[in-house]
Amino acid sequence: MVEKAVFFREGLFRWHAQHSRPLPWKGERDPYRIWLSEIILQQTRVEQGLAYYERLVSVYPTVEHLARAPLEEVLKHWQGLGYYSRARNLHRAAQHIVFERNGIFPKTFEEIRQLKGVGDYTAAAIASFAFNLPYAVLDGNVYRVLSRFFGIETPINTSKAQKEFSALAQQLLDPARPGAYNQAIMDFGASCCRPRQPTCNECPLAAGCVALQENRVGELPRKNPPLPKQRRFFLYAVFFQGDIVWVRQRPLGDIWANLYEFALWEVNELPKELDQLAVQLTKHFLPNASHLVTLKGIHGPYRQILSHQVIHALFFTFETTADLTQPLSSHFLEPLTFSSYEARIEEVEQKLPLPKIIAQFWREKVIPFRKKEVFHF
Numbered sequence: 001m002v003e004k005a006v007f008f009r010e011g012l013f014r015w016h017a018q019h020s021r022p023l024p025w026k027g028e029r030d031p032y033r034i035w036l037s038e039i040i041l042q043q044t045r046v047e048q049g050l051a052y053y054e055r056l057v058s059v060y061p062t063v064e065h066l067a068r069a070p071l072e073e074v075l076k077h078w079q080g081l082g083y084y085s086r087a088r089n090l091h092r093a094a095q096h097i098v099f100e101r102n103g104i105f106p107k108t109f110e111e112i113r114q115l116k117g118v119g120d121y122t123a124a125a126i127a128s129f130a131f132n133l134p135y136a137v138l139d140g141n142v143y144r145v146l147s148r149f150f151g152i153e154t155p156i157n158t159s160k161a162q163k164e165f166s167a168l169a170q171q172l173l174d175p176a177r178p179g180a181y182n183q184a185i186m187d188f189g190a191s192c193c194r195p196r197q198p199t200c201n202e203c204p205l206a207a208g209c210v211a212l213q214e215n216r217v218g219e220l221p222r223k224n225p226p227l228p229k230q231r232r233f234f235l236y237a238v239f240f241q242g243d244i245v246w247v248r249q250r251p252l253g254d255i256w257a258n259l260y261e262f263a264l265w266e267v268n269e270l271p272k273e274l275d276q277l278a279v280q281l282t283k284h285f286l287p288n289a290s291h292l293v294t295l296k297g298i299h300g301p302y303r304q305i306l307s308h309q310v311i312h313a314l315f316f317t318f319e320t321t322a323d324l325t326q327p328l329s330s331h332f333l334e335p336l337t338f339s340s341y342e343a344r345i346e347e348v349e350q351k352l353p354l355p356k357i358i359a360q361f362w363r364e365k366v367i368p369f370r371k372k373e374v375f376h377f
Contacts, residue, residue: 004208005172008149009181011204013174016184019191021046024054026183031105031130032063035115038122039090043083043307046190052081063105066091067098075258075353082356083307084259089117109135120166128178136169137182138162141189146172147221148193151210155224229305233270234313236358237263237281239293241320243345247352255306260343260352262315270312274298278316286322293320299365304357315361 020026023046025037036056040049056077060066066074071091078087093115097105106112113123124135136142143156146165154161174181192199200212211217239246239262247260263285271277278298282290300314343352349362 001171007208008172008205009174011208012181012184012188015188015192015204016180019187020183021187021191023050024057029130031107031112031126033057034126034129035105035118035122036090038125039086039117040081042086042122044081049081052078063094064098064103067094071258072351072353076351079353079359080356084256084353086117088258092116093118105130107131109133125182128182132177132179134173134175134178136166136173136178137186138166138169139186139189141186141193142169144195144221145185145189145193148211148217149205149209151214151216151220153220153222156221157223157226227308230309232309232311233267234311235265235267235270235277235281236261236313236315236361237265237285238315238317239263239286239320239322240296240318240345241322244342245345245348247343247348255309255311256355258353259355260348261355261358270301270314274314274316278318281316282318286320289320289322292322293318297365299361302357302361304355311357313357313361315365317365 025033028034028037037049037053040053040056044052056066059077060069060074069091071088074091075084075087078084081087096116097103106115109123109127112118112126113120115123118126121137121139124137127133127135128137143161143165146152146168147154147156150168152161152164152168154164156165192203198217200206200209200217203209203212206212209217211220245262247262250256250259250261252258265281265284275295275298278295279290282293282295286293296317296319298314298316300312302313302315304311304313345366348354349359349367354362
């Protein structure tokens with residue numbers, strides 16, 4: 001194993017000397033910026049995360065800037081990346097560093113690991129890149145490289161694989177250059193040992209790769225099939241009064257926490273009799289003022305795919321002469337006034353963090369029809 005580990009490491013370093021990906025966080029030693037990049041890249045492709053990293057570094061150049069920013073502002077900058085718990089955890093951890101650690105970023109793996117939203121992989125990345133500590137990273141790229149090179153059959157989305165691959169990754173790590181080694185193996189997995197169409201003919205590790213020798217490159221790594229996604233069906237009632245629209249902030253404990261949406265009625269399936277349903281919606285949400293509401297349009301269905309759920313939504317747009325600047329709690333049958341907000345039309349897109357499905361509806365169906373700051377269809 002020692003000889004194979006040496007062959008593996010030396011091959012990676014030779015390859016990386018010629019093929020390092022030019023990314024703005026490469027060579028960075030500031031743990032805050034490394035942390036920021038790693039959180040962004042969780043569940044996100046580098047190509048998509050790059051613009052968000054540059055934007056967030058520009059707006060929040062230090063951990064103190066991030067800690068003192070309003071959460072709603074941070075979520076707005078994060079909009080479009082998804083997995084919003086990452087942004088909430090990032091903000092909470094920044095506040096912990098600034099207000100409880102006097103702005104000093106933790107310098108040990110154990111302390112870094114205790115930050116909200118930081119797991120073993122992220123802690124290893126920060127520890128090795130910022131402080132040159134000997135901790136091996138284990139992300140999707142590393143799983144793939146190790147699985148193919150060593151011919152490992154264990155499905156990588158199991159707890160058994162996490163233990164098995166973690167031990168192997170740590171054994172292969174170059175303790176003298178842990179940061180350089182971690183960067184090399186991740187770049188190698190992303191650029192050479194790709195999920196599809198890997199460049200095996202250019203691979204410096206080909207002579208020792210079990211998957212290549214046994215013609216199983218396309219079979220590894222293995223994964224257990226995912227569970228079926230839960231399907232949810234949302235009916236949104238969008239109430240306009242002049243240039244005012246009523247929105248609410250979603251509570252914790254469900255998807256899109258702290259983001260903004262319209263009055264929501266969740267049902268078991270999307271109905272077919274939509275005109276009659278629009279009447280039911282007004283009576284459901286505005287039982288004392290339904291006579292003041294006029295249906296302007298029905299839009300959708302829209303769909304958004306999340307990690308474990310698929311959201312289907314219809315949007316019912318209404319104009320009303322009811323005063324939306326007044327508290328609406330007396331009108332609503334459901335507890336929809338949690339962090340309720342009477343927003344001007346221009347504020348929705350510019351200031352409020354929105355789920356992707358709502359932002360898409362807003363851009364396609366509201367903004368193009370807005371005239372003189374008054375809502376029209």
